[in-house]
Amino acid sequence: MKDYLVKAVAYQNQVRAYAVNTTKTVAEAQRRHAALPTATDALGRSMTAGVILGAMLKGEEKVSVKINGGGPLGTILVDSNAKGEVRGYVSNPQTNLEMNEVGKAVGTNGLLTVSKDVGLMHPFVGQIPLVSGEIGEDYTSYLSKSEQTASAVGVDVVMNPDYSVKAAGGFIIQLLPGADEDVMNKIEERMKGIAPLSSVIAEDCTPEQLLEHVLGSENVTMLESMPVQFQCQCSLDRITNAIISLGSEEIQDMIQTDGQAEANCHFCNETYHFDTEQLEALKEVAL
Incomplete structure (x- = not known):
């Protein structure tokens, strides 16, 4: 049922x-x-x-x-x-x-x-x-x-x-x-x-x-x-937009400190991973 x-x-x-x-x-x-x-x-x-x-x-x-x-x-x-x-x-x-x-x-x-x-x-x-x-x-x-x-x-x-x-x-x-x-x-x-x-x-x-x-x-x-x-409301687009909203300086700090970024949704336990190349692209959008 x-x-x-x-x-x-x-x-x-x-x-x-x-x-x-x-x-x-x-x-x-x-x-x-x-x-x-x-x-x-x-x-x-x-x-x-x-x-x-x-x-x-x-x-x-x-x-x-x-x-x-x-x-x-x-x-x-x-x-x-x-x-x-x-x-x-x-x-x-x-x-x-x-x-x-x-x-x-x-x-x-x-x-x-x-x-x-x-x-x-x-x-x-x-x-x-x-x-x-x-x-x-x-x-x-x-x-x-x-x-x-x-x-x-x-x-x-x-x-x-x-x-x-x-x-x-x-x-x-x-x-x-x-x-x-x-x-x-x-x-x-x-x-x-x-x-x-x-x-x-x-x-x-x-x-x-x-x-x-x-x-x-x-x-x-x-x-x-x-x-x-x-049904969770999280998505790759939402997480991507959230990272962009941090601004280019914060994204650059992520790249220099960890070389990557991960975001985990508490509600659905889904993890979103961003490597250096992806973060560099997001930094350009955030400029």
Whole structure:
């Protein structure tokens, strides 16, 4: 099954809901960063919630999420947009704890920061102290406190015994303005009695099935779907232009000091190499 996201409404248009399968997307992030299970789980949960936040945007709008709780994982950074494209990295991808304790690996002595570029002069920035480091609870707290939207967030990653990604996915459910106050209580009560998210996504369920599982098939109306993929914004052209922007003197210093230059993208772990001849050519352009 290809990764994709669905948008829906529920409870007679009082709730908006999103669900996504990110199995291949998270597996690609794991491959690029050679991440061990705990790091993969934390990064995958963050990317899953992040791609849903991106799907709430329009056009060329983008969102960035930064999580740093002071734990051994260091910083988790995720970028996504309204097209279902997401990328992410974790500072210490070799982190792996017994029992896969994501909250302990992330830590709680820090912040979750969301920056939205919606085309204005300055981005909208929201920030909250981390609640548990378990990612889903922290995103729930952010949406409820910073964006003043009653929400429920569930994200998870299931690993195979060989450390590969078996399944990844999640959902975000939000009350719409004017909704009855007891609707979220009904949803929360229903969620207490259903199977855990990890066991549901491990069964290779579709995003539609996930929302039906969480909200009840009789309560959900699917609206649209969109593909989801790991997509980095870096490219040879962008790196080349960045070097040119340094100016001819700085490029000459690179040539004299190292005879070469390398640039590595933190998000996709791609390395771009420039030898002396290439740098000389770029120096001429920078003059």
